[in-house]
Each structure stands twice: as C-alpha cells, then as structure tokens.
Amino acid sequence: MNLTLKVWRQSSPNATGRIETYEARDIPSEASFLEMLDIVNTGIIEAGNDPIHFDHDCREGICGSCSLAINGVPHSKESGITTCQVHMRKFREGDTIWIEPFRARAFPVIKDLMVDRSAFDRIIAAGGYIDVRTGSAPEANAIAIGKEDADDAFDAATCIGCGACVAACKNASAMLFVGAKASHLNTLPQGHAEKDRRVLAMVRQMDTEGFGNCTNQYECEAVCPKEISADVIAKLNRDYAAASVREVVE
Numbered sequence: 001m002n003l004t005l006k007v008w009r010q011s012s013p014n015a016t017g018r019i020e021t022y023e024a025r026d027i028p029s030e031a032s033f034l035e036m037l038d039i040v041n042t043g044i045i046e047a048g049n050d051p052i053h054f055d056h057d058c059r060e061g062i063c064g065s066c067s068l069a070i071n072g073v074p075h076s077k078e079s080g081i082t083t084c085q086v087h088m089r090k091f092r093e094g095d096t097i098w099i100e101p102f103r104a105r106a107f108p109v110i111k112d113l114m115v116d117r118s119a120f121d122r123i124i125a126a127g128g129y130i131d132v133r134t135g136s137a138p139e140a141n142a143i144a145i146g147k148e149d150a151d152d153a154f155d156a157a158t159c160i161g162c163g164a165c166v167a168a169c170k171n172a173s174a175m176l177f178v179g180a181k182a183s184h185l186n187t188l189p190q191g192h193a194e195k196d197r198r199v200l201a202m203v204r205q206m207d208t209e210g211f212g213n214c215t216n217q218y219e220c221e222a223v224c225p226k227e228i229s230a231d232v233i234a235k236l237n238r239d240y241a242a243a244s245v246r247e248v249v250e
C-alpha cells in the first residue's frame, strides 16, 4: 500500500508544532498501524532525520500507551480497539491519514505524538487503591460478591487508562476514567470502607489537574477501546454527591 501521512511534529513541550507530510511506500496491508510508523521511521532515520516519536509498549491493547488520534479520532474510527490494534487493511490504497497526539490541556505534548498523562497517575495516587493489608490471597469464595457487582467491578476494571476518553471529549473531561477506576473499587466489599474518601479525593485531584467537566456528550464512551459504559459517570456523580453531604454533616 502507498499512503500519504500528515503527522504532527513538535520538537519539545514548548516548541511550536506543525503538520508535516510523509509518503509511506510499500506498506504491507497486514502491518499494524504502529508497524507502518516503524517502516516510515526507518526511512526517516536512514535519511539522517529525526524519527516520529510516539508512545507504545505492549502493542496488544493492554497497556494504554499508544495515544494517537487517527483522522481526528482517538485510536481511529474502529470501535473497541487501541491504536496498536488498528491494521493497515482498514485503509485504502492512496489514502491520506492525519496523525496527531491526544489533545487536552492536562495532557501536554512531550514530543511529536507523545503526551504526558501523569495527571492520571496523580488521580490514582489520590485514592485509586484499597488502603488495607490484604495479606496472602484468601480462598476465592471467602467473601461472597453478588454476580451483578462482580460483573460491574470487572467491566470497570478493564479501563487501561489510555486517555482516549479525555482526548475525544470537547471539555477534556476525565470522568469516564475516574468513574471506571472508582467504580471498580467502590463496587467490591473490600473497597466500601474508603468509598467516600476515595471519591472525594479522586474527583478533587481530577479538577486540580485541569480536566474539564462532563456535559453528557458520550464521546468518551464512543471511543473507549474497552467500551466502558458512561454509567460509571452517573455512579461517580451519585457517590460524589453522597460523600459531599456526609463530609459536611460529619
């Protein structure tokens, strides 16, 4: 396949970025999107130039590192997959592909297509954990958990923290991410004791980091590679409201 790439290039966080054009020649249709970038980068390096910088790690949809917007959509218009799971057979010969970093004030560009998502780490550090000694693994059925709760917790736990929800939202809201992480722990009995403290701390840290507010656009749900439901946002709003009232009363 032969394609034209329009790629965001930015040498450092404070440098002025620009779109540059590259010709991607002889790309196998079975190559992944990131393998296509590898091939293009090989040519750039052989010509003595600076390769296109992009994040990746697992290349199998697990780590959430691959933060690209393809033709304006985080992880591409294919639903339920990450950038690294996009294959070139989804494009047509001669296509022009626009490739940009995830855009949000809370995700500053580091270089080219790499963004700093450490804001998510700080939200998790604020409350996305269970603060008790768990000891060795207990017998699996020692704590009975209803099927519905177990399913909800598991669905929320599939969030890989990629940030596509933020990049797709016109408000750059992180509510789907925070809702998923809080819901995962709050739904399980082990997480109940710290539920109020967790929700208040994570939402406040989210605000401190500069993410926007949720206005129910559902763009986050549409681009989430793990197809996490916006129901976690409603649950987070209810939990936050209840925790705020109890905080004032107590």
Ligand code: FES
Pocket: 055, 056, 057, 058, 059, 060, 061, 062, 063, 064, 065, 066, 082, 083, 084, 085
């Ligand atoms: S590189 Fe790990 S999810 Fe894409």
